Amino acid sequence: MTTIIDGNEIGDQITAGVAACTDTLVGEAVTPGLATVLMSDDGASETYVSMKQQACEEIGIEGFHYEISADEPAETLFSTIDELNADPAVHGILVQMPVPDHVPKRDVLERIDPMKDVDGFHPENVGRLVAGNARYKPCTPHGIQKILAETGVETEGKDAVVVGRSDIVGKPMANLLIQYGPGGNATTTVCHSRTDDLAEKTRNADIVIAAAGVPEMIDGSMLSAGTTVIDVGINRVDADTEKGYELVGDVDFESAKAKADAITPVPGGVGPLTIAMLMYNTVKAASLQSGVDISLP
Numbered sequence: 548m549t550t551i552i553d554g555n556e557i558g559d560q561i562t563a564g565v566a567a568c569t570d571t572l573v574g575e576a577v578t579p580g581l582a583t584v585l586m587s588d589d590g591a592s593e594t595y596v597s598m599k600q601q602a603c604e605e606i607g608i609e610g611f612h613y614e615i616s617a618d619e620p621a622e623t624l625f626s627t628i629d630e631l632n633a634d635p636a637v638h639g640i641l642v643q644m645p646v647p648d649h650v651p652k653r654d655v656l657e658r659i660d661p662m663k664d665v666d667g668f669h670p671e672n673v674g675r676l677v678a679g680n681a682r683y684k685p686c687t688p689h690g691i692q693k694i695l696a697e698t699g700v701e702t703e704g705k706d707a708v709v710v711g712r713s714d715i716v717g718k719p720m721a722n723l724l725i726q727y728g729p730g731g732n733a734t735t736t737v738c739h740s741r742t743d744d745l746a747e748k749t750r751n752a753d754i755v756i757a758a759a760g761v762p763e764m765i766d767g768s769m770l771s772a773g774t775t776v777i778d779v780g781i782n783r784v785d786a787d788t789e790k791g792y793e794l795v796g797d798v799d800f801e802s803a804k805a806k807a808d809a810i811t812p813v814p815g816g817v818g819p820l821t822i823a824m825l826m827y828n829t830v831k832a833a834s835l836q837s838g839v840d841i842s843l844p
């Protein structure tokens with residue numbers, strides 16, 4: 548029997564632990580604060596930002612939300628970041644990606660105070676992660692580590708294949724998988740758009756993490772029996788539904804399920820963990836900035 552991994556359940560479990568940490572902080576007169584900044588007219592981005600704000604509200608984290616019109620100059624975003632860096636009520640800052648083309652992404656990431664960088668995208672935090680001394684692990688790869696641990700999937704000595712080399716998922720995921728200790732020690736291959744014979748790589752994997760942003764590109768014929776399949780894709784494809792689209796992953800679920808030992812669905816797989824780990828990092832940020840100790844799950 549193939550296990551269909553329930554990301555909502557694992558996410559709720561972590562969120563409960565994070566909520567308990569929030570209570571501890573509030574008891575010490577520290578209310579964790581997360582600022583989200585949206586500079587885009589994209590409907591999907593709006594959905595994700597509002598999901599993050601809703602999660603804050605449920606846990607007791609104070610949410611601050613900023614919207615900047617996509618045609619504003621980059622300076623408007625920079626000065627918003629400067630204000631949030633200086634605001635002691637704000638412990639975490641998330642600038643929703645992608646930003647418009649005329650805004651230099653790297654300058655945005657470097658502008659955020661590394662102590663408030665709860666995405667873990669600032670070069671200082673990327674460097675710490677690679678050095679094995681992470682401050683804030685990027686939310687999606689960290690969430691995937693939690694999924695694997697909760698599902699009882701051992702990584703040590705296993706062959707892991709990460710499909711996709713993004714700064715947000717592929718690269719940090721590979722870094723976590725090769726690190727010493729629990730959730731790491733995997734022999735890790737990173738595949739991407741220029742990989743020759745991808746199927747040969749994925750067929751030899753014990754764990755496949757699909758994060759290329761290409762709808763249903765990994766199917767059952769590319770997998771061996773017994774593989775653990777983690778689907779990071781959240782592609783909106785046109786469909787005759789109420790919303791006018793359907794959410795599909797980077798994995799062809801039905802054919803992959805027939806081969807997999809365990810598989811994450813879309814929606815209800817990795818997505819809820821991304822939000823839970825953002826809350827986790829925000830509470831960690833509030834602890835680091837206030838000096839109040841907490842015990843994170």
Ligand SMILES: Nc1nc(=O)c2c([nH]1)NC[C@@H]1CN(c3ccc(C(=O)N[C@@H](CCC(=O)O)C(=O)O)cc3)C=[N+]21
Binds near residue numbers: 594595644645817820
């Ligand atoms: N600076 C930054 N940090 C991010 O963490 C970030 C970002 N930019 N830009 C966009 C992506 C996307 N992202 C998602 C988080 C949760 C779900 C999620 O929970 N999805 C639900 C379904 C939601 C739906 O119905 O559309 C699920 O998979 O079950 C999806 C997508 C965070 N991102």
